[in-house]
Amino acid sequence: MTAPGLSGLLRRVRYEVLPARATEEKVLAHVPRDVVVTVTASPVKGLEPTLDLTARLAAHGYRVVPHVPARLLRDDAHLKETVDRLRESGVDDVFVPAGDADPPAGTYDGALPVLRRLSELGRPFAEVGVTGYPESHPLIHDDITVQAMWDKREHATYLVSNLCFDPRVLGQWIARVRGRGVTLPVYVGVAGPVQRAKLLAMATKIGVGESTRFLAKHPLWFLRFAAPGGYSPEALLTRSEGALTAPSAGVAGLHLFTFNQIAETEAWRRTLLDRLDG
Incomplete structure (x- = not known):
């Protein structure tokens, strides 16, 4: 990949983290304040850990994007309460998936009724993200996921693609989205430099977060992570250069799934940036 293209993407990153006990400490120790931090939500633990960590990180000066899965919301009153808490914390950006509950x-x-309700509440957040699926969703047909993006476009301001390991599939998906007239900016979901031993240890824990659940639903993807030499984020980015940097693609940046390997993800990013800049 050309240095300017890759450097630009690496400077426009979002780090997805899990609301675990040590997450706040890890973010403070390793993540610069100009990096957006997104906080997942677990169907086992509910929204509370997400809202709590979001408030703490926002108080430290981070721009934080909480995940607010539709299927974790009890009713309109719970949504309104969540909106009020986030606004009080200074949050102006939320990510609204359907969720796994x-x-x-x-x-x-599903996400669309929540998005419509947020619009009815006066659009309390300047930015609202929704999910895209470059590789097939385990439960939803591809045509339906693309149609869903069209339906959500009036209520959202950007897309976040789920994990994809195939540059060809990623490029085709971006072309399909644009071909359907969906013009929302895209943050491309990329797994960070996952260490095999840590990932295997994390996978044995119950209710650790949506990201690990996602891997559990896609065993072939998990094998790509777990196999020695089976995955390299730099290789994926290099092979995806054309799809990610074409002006027509509308790629706003990268959404890095850290799996809470936050120090390793930032060290990888800095090392690659230093090498490109040098």
């Missing part, structure tokens, strides 16, 4: 905690079974 089964059954749902309340009346919302």
